[in-house]
Amino acid sequence: MNIVIVGAGLAGVNAAEELRVQGHTGDITLIGAEPHPPYERPPLSKSLLLGAADPDSTFVHDSAWYAEHQVDLLTSTPVTDIDLDTRRVTLADRQLPYDRLLLSTGAQPRHLPIADRSGADVVYLRTLDDALALNARLAGHVLIIGAGWIGLEVASAARQAGATVTVVENAPQPLATVLGPLVAPIFADLHREHGVDLRLDSSLAAIDHTAGRTSVRLSDGHELVPDLILVSIGAEPDDQLAAKAGLGTDHGILVDADLRASDPHVYAAGDVANHDHPLLGRIRVEHWDTSIHHGRHAARSMLGHDQPYARQPYFFSDQYDLGMEYVGHVGPDGYDDVVVRGDLHQRVFTTFWLRGTTVLAAMHVNDWDAIEAIRHIVAAPTVDATALRDASVPLDSLVGEARGRE
Structure with missing residues (x-):
């Protein structure tokens, strides 16, 4: 099976890697419009911008990895068209056939x-x-x-x-x-x-x-x-190529729970995917963690695995001496309660956003030991809100039966 991946960002490269991990032996072509091989984006506004990292440290793999894993990496190569009927993508100088196509074209600044x-x-x-x-x-x-x-x-x-x-x-x-x-x-x-x-x-x-x-x-x-x-006023999904080809789009490429697009041979992952999440409904997530896990999940889906992508969104930020991690998604219906543990003014705390007895999202600030408990609490069907408010009750004891984790 010949797989073409359009978009050489985190979702695309993780899909290519997962395909080989899963034993796929067919052709893989990874196509990027930028001149660089796939790289991590979080350092762009963090360590790289601070001068604490060099550009080479942002690359996901060195150049030898692609040859060693028989991934044909094309950089500085825009894709101009997709023909869904003949299953071909058009480059400047040629057309490439595919059996499965993954679109991981990302987003562009608004x-x-x-x-x-x-x-x-x-x-x-x-x-x-x-x-x-x-x-x-x-x-x-x-x-x-x-x-x-x-x-x-x-x-x-x-x-x-x-x-x-x-x-x-x-x-x-x-x-x-x-x-x-x-x-x-x-x-x-x-x-x-x-x-x-x-x-x-x-x-x-x-x-x-x-x-x-x-x-x-x-x-x-x-x-x-x-x-x-x-x-810096947000980003728009780069879904023009998909829309031009006739794929379903609505502020991103519409995909089902398995990350499959409206054409059964096409998948989408990362920032461009408007995903029918089995727990959260329609959602498009522009975060590093989602791009990585979307790419891996799309790879498995293209190989015939039948399991919905149900991972909760996650992101992190570093600003001065403040570091934070956030898990979950509040959604359009909002929350009706907020629980804070710790000291807001000292900037060492955890926060939970609830609707009823369900924790929709949670965040820690400078409380690094809390993240695993937070992940499980957000994944739990319900939580004891009274115990959650009681700082003497360890977070670990509130971890219930997990939901929504891969």
Whole structure:
């Protein structure tokens, strides 16, 4: 069986690796539009941006691995078309047949037109080359639009590099939609303590770039003169190729619980996959852990394994001396209770978001021993909320029958 993987990111390379682990002996072609072999993305806004890691350390495998495992890696190779009827993908110079096709094309930064058309020095952070270019420019006054995870991680790196940093966010708190009004202020205080000018409930009103000088006016009336503007307002799934081919798309490639697309020979994984999760419903997750495990699961599905992907989303962040890990997904119906254990102000705590007696999501901050218990509690059908509130009750004792783990 000939398998073609379009998208040489974490999902794609993990699919290729898992195919060989599972004993697949057929052809595997891994196609990437970027010039680099597959690499890890978390360092781009963390250790690489801080200068604590070199680019080679981000690569998933060295170049010899692909030859040793008979994976034909094509870099700097955009795919322009997919023919579902003849099962072929079109490259610039040829067509490749496939028996199974995995689309792991990822996502692209959401653009801000007022910034793009201003003529000012505006950058986005998505690729390895973006991170290397930004690392060399973390000086002067850096204006960051968007106080999400990437924006705040870049703010942390820029402050540690000695830059003046302003972060503009139109919500009342950073990370407000993820963390809610109780926990989000912890991150606002953290950045302000480190000298970040955090402008909340605000947005760009006007940008003037004249004679090499950029001036910005915010909706709150504040004016500033940045040397560099980083826009970090989220990402959009790169699903145009799939839509052009006639696959079902809706803010991502629509896949079933097994990660199979609307064509039975096509699968999708990673940031681009809008997955029918058996526990969480339709969900598209833009995190490192999901890309890895999506890729592996899609590989097994392409080989005929029949098991839904039910792993809970997971991500982590490092900002200054704060590290956190988050498991689960609150979903559109929201939560009705929040339980916090530990000390919010000392920034050593765990937080649980509940609906009824079910823990939808949980997070620890600087409490590294808690993560395994947290994973199991989020995976449990129900939890004793009274015991969860009682800090004298060890988290390990609350671990129930796991659900949703691969």
